[in-house]
Amino acid sequence: MTAFENIALLIPQKPPFVMVDTLLNFNEATVTTAFTIKADNIFVEDGFFKEPGLVENIAQTAAARAGYIAQSENKPVLVGYIGAVNNLQVFALPQTGDKLITEITIDNQVFDVTLISGKISCNGNVVAQCKMKIFINQNKNS
Structure with a gap:
């Protein structure tokens, strides 16, 4: 697939919580997103994009995958x-203006639970990585 510019259509999060x-x-196993850090981001403190923002960036990359499939x-x-x-x-906190490239790999998926490995790179260096368990709420009214 080619780049999908209007990612807001793929994720349930709304500004200012879009990461x-x-x-x-x-593809079925791997998803890659990009994110440029702006100074007014809620996770920016003293010019650095803090750890909760990194975790949320990985989670929203997984959300983009689920949204693309949906x-x-x-x-x-x-x-x-x-x-x-x-x-x-x-490994490092990215700064305002940096562009993050985030890749998630699906480790396992059973029913509404997806296990992923996520990795964030900035300027060619890995800045953060983790494994994550994500639950999808199949009740669209919640």
């Missing part, structure tokens, strides 16, 4: 919840 800009790549099947975009974050490693 992805563009869906760069999608949209391709003419289904509504559902809300997902972070069930667990494991082995979070933060």
Whole structure:
């Protein structure tokens, strides 16, 4: 697939809580997004994009995957919840103006639970990585 510019159609999050800009790549096993950090981002402190923003960026990359699949099947975009974050490693905090490239890989998916590995790169260097368990709420009214 080619880049999907209007990522807002793929994720349930709304501004100011959107931590992805563009869906760069999608296949069944791997998804890649881009995100440019703006100074007014709620997770920016003293010019640095803090750890909760990094975790949310990975989660929203997973949400973009689920949304892309839903949209391709003419289904509504559902809300997902972070069930667990494991082995979070933060090697560096990116700064305002930096562009993050985030890749998630699907480790396992059973019913409404998806286990992923996420990795965020900035300027060619890995800045954070973790494993995450995500639950998808199949009740679109919640």
